[in-house]
Amino acid sequence: MNLSPLQKARYQYQPKLPGMLRNGIADICVKEGEATQSVADQDKIAALFPNTYGKKEITFVKGTNTSVAKKQVVGVILSGGQAPGGHNVVCGLYDALKATDKNNVLLGFKGGPSGLIQDSYIEFTDEFIDQYRNTGGFDIIGSGRTKLETVAQFMEVEKVAQKHGLTAIVIIGGDDSNTNAAVLAEYMAAKKTGVQVIGCPKTIDGDLKNEDIEASFGFDTATKTYSELIGNIERDANSAKKYWHFIKVMGRSASHVALECALETQPNICLIGEEVAAKKMSIAQITNYIADAVETRGNNGENFGVAIIPEGIVEFVPEFSALIKEINELLAGSKTEEFNALPSWDAKYDFIKKGLSAESFAVFEILPTGIQQQLFLERDPHGNVQVSLIESEKLFSELVKNELKKRAQAGTYKGKFGQQHHFFGYEGRCAFPSNFDADYCYSLGYNAFMLIQYGYTGYLSKVSNLSKPAEEWNAGGMPITKMMNIERRNGEDKPVIRKALVELDGKPFKYFEAHRDEWAVKTSFTYPGAIQYYGPSEVCDLTTRTLWLEKG
């Protein structure tokens, strides 16, 4: 493998563990806390998880290790979208497992949950694992989006576990994957297989967090990467003074990534999906909100700016989500074929006009043609609109352009409007993990093994007090059922981990809200620069602004 100087240097980086895990395996013991209750729907969740519900939260503390010695054979999978630090979770797990007993074994199942079902695996060795320390990506074993949720799948996993003599399975994933970890843990406990299941909280989207889990890993590095790029664009905009940059950032649903980037870079505009939904904002209102800033700045001679648009925005706009629902209905079943067979866009447009309600067609009509076509041409295998593929950065910049034309004709807008578009998503998911993510992930993995060693199942590896230096972090575990409630999914009531959306009364949003009017008009850009891996702690070990405002 050709190694860059940074990669060589990162191999040598020793991730920082929470103080209490630094004592050496022999001196780590468990302190049990209170029994737990799910965040809502307690009776229903308790009934669905009779073997794993209501367990106690636990913390690791200094003291004599009282765990029962036995050979551990652990399987690990990476599940869902890549997030910086995944390799370090595996490394931390491996190091703790080998430090406990050299004969312990760690198997990595390849390609996500499907690897566990199909028994596609590798056995980790020192030599192999050392190539992945402190590196980005999930290429160590790959990842996948197969959902591990049916009894038939669990039976396959049980067979694979029996074949290898697995004592535990670690699932590194987001809210859905960890929901499934809880269901698998319950299955394994009910069948008395002796296989424990532990989860680790991953996702750049930042929406797997709650009063116990302060942050999902990867959010720190991904948002720092996007913020560096946004800061660079801001500086370019401020130098050339001729473009408005519309930048879409990832985050399938929640707007945590957009908000964090806004806190880091102070752009002129940042839309927050949760606010749009709460205020039931229409497309016209959002367009006018952006156009007002462009107009004011333009009339002040500042024909440039930066607007951040969260990937999930359109689903939060009530009239847009109603339109998407109608389109999905319109193309249900065989109607997709009928639609596809129409000879021209004009014929298709006619079909759409007849099929949509007057309200939804009115929304459809104001969209730029490119976006209209995207809504109908790029659909998933079930015929549904692929919302994440909608180029919302282009959508809003086009709508703003049309609005400005009207304002120019009316004589109120005297500026110029040059547009540039960007989408930052994949650029940040496999970056070298920041020191924060390198340390946090290694600690999550190390801690996951401690939970296994002490016999826990259905727990999420928990490392907290994250806004403080790693020395002061706490380590322990929280029953996954504590984070669950019942939600309607595909027409059925399901127990799921509650997704964390941006809280409009939370400190990060409040800070943004208090400053955004000034940022909209006055150029207030801040330039965070690249992630720093070496140097003074105040530039290398920074947490996100979100975490700092929430916990600092």
Ligand code: FBP
């Ligand atoms: P996870 O929820 O699995 O962590 O993935 C998040 C994410 O990166 C979103 O931000 C984005 O919408 C999506 O994955 C992209 O998915 P894909 O990698 O399948 O294109």
